[in-house]
Amino acid sequence: MDTHDVISAFIDNEPFDAGELARALAQPGGRDLLLDLVALRALVQEDGMAPAPAAKSGAATRTAWMAVGFLAASIIFALATALVLPGMLRQRVPDAPPRPDRVVTFDTAGSGNAQ
Amino acid sequence: MVDAEALFAAHQSGLVRYLSRAVGHPDTARDLTQDVFVRVVASEALPGTDGERRAWIFRIARNLAIDYRRRQQVRAEDGRPIELARRAGQDTSMAINEALAGLDAVDRDVFLMREVAGLSYAEIAVACDLTNDAVRSRIHRARLQLRAQLRDPLAAAREKPLRNR
Numbered sequence: 532m533d534t535h536d537v538i539s540a541f542i543d544n545e546p547f548d549a550g551e552l553a554r555a556l557a558q559p560g561g562r563d564l565l566l567d568l569v570a571l572r573a574l575v576q577e578d579g580m581a582p583a584p585a586a587k588s589g590a591a592t593r594t595a596w597m598a599v600g601f602l603a604a605s606i607i608f609a610l611a612t613a614l615v616l617p618g619m620l621r622q623r624v625p626d627a628p629p630r631p632d633r634v635v636t637f638d639t640a641g642s643g644n645a646q
Numbered sequence: 647m648v649d650a651e652a653l654f655a656a657h658q659s660g661l662v663r664y665l666s667r668a669v670g671h672p673d674t675a676r677d678l679t680q681d682v683f684v685r686v687v688a689s690e691a692l693p694g695t696d697g698e699r700r701a702w703i704f705r706i707a708r709n710l711a712i713d714y715r716r717r718q719q720v721r722a723e724d725g726r727p728i729e730l731a732r733r734a735g736q737d738t739s740m741a742i743n744e745a746l747a748g749l750d751a752v753d754r755d756v757f758l759m760r761e762v763a764g765l766s767y768a769e770i771a772v773a774c775d776l777t778n779d780a781v782r783s784r785i786h787r788a789r790l791q792l793r794a795q796l797r798d799p800l801a802a803a804r805e806k807p808l809r810n811r
Contacts, residue, residue, distance in 0.1 A: 535786065535790075536783055536785075536786035538786075539782065539785055539786040539789060540767075543760060543767065543785070545766070545767050545782065564793075566804060567800055567804070568789050568793070569808045569809075570800050570803040570804045570808055571792055571793060571796065571800060572761055573803050573806070573808055573809070574738070574742065574796065574799055574800065574803045575667075575742060575762060575792075576761065576762060578738055578742055
């Protein structure tokens with residue numbers, strides 16, 4: 532194991548042995564390594580892709596949740612339609628013909644004598 | 647019930663940063679981040695503590711990144727072009743990406759989880775199936791290798807004020 536890994540633990544805010552750190556920093560190159568590791572962190576973090584702006588990500592999240600809500604509503608509507616519509620159709624189209632409530636008759640005997 | 651929106655808000659930024667470096671392409675990283683949350687939402691139960699939850703989410707992300715890299719490798723072997731993370735005119739970015747690509751895959755993941763996503767050694771250990779000591783050792787080894795390959799950018803970075811974050 533590299534004895535200098537205590538320097539990594541130190542800059543990462545992880546538990547470390549103080550005596551071990553003191554010895555690592557006292558060795559040739561120890562302090563230089565510490566500065567390089569902090570510089571490496573700055574380099575990688577600064578160069579890293581910036582996170583998406585909060586507003587943009589919030590809008591994307593809202594859009595995603597709206598899509599999920601729309602999908603759920605569509606599924607519920609489809610299920611409800613599939614369950615209710617056949618019953619409604621059965622009620623509207625009974626087997627027996629409807630009873631007449633008005634009867635219209637045509638008197639064809641007198642139509643030829645008109646004028 | 648999984649509060650996916652709260653988890654998304656808490657971890658989206660770190661996941662995108664980690665995945666951008668892990669797969670080398672920001673757009674792919676955003677897609678994979680969505681995939682992570684699809685899997686989170688589909689799961690029935692979440693780990694109890696925040697730390698366990700974070701480790702679990704990054705484990706999912708890491709597995710997706712591994713799958714993605716494997717597919718890219720197959721494509722490269724097929725002779726088809728693979729995505730490159732290079733941005734024209736950004737020498738430092740290119741140098742960092744190339745140095746990261748030269749790391750052992752596990753070393754790269756533990757380094758990125760710590761350095762760009764801010765996970766603790768214990769969280770990384772859970773996410774990567776390692777011990778805390780192995781995480782500490784691998785992170786340091788990755789740093790030494792990157793230090794050796796990035797001498798000029800590091801010298802330039804040391805000219806500026808440094809802050810240990």
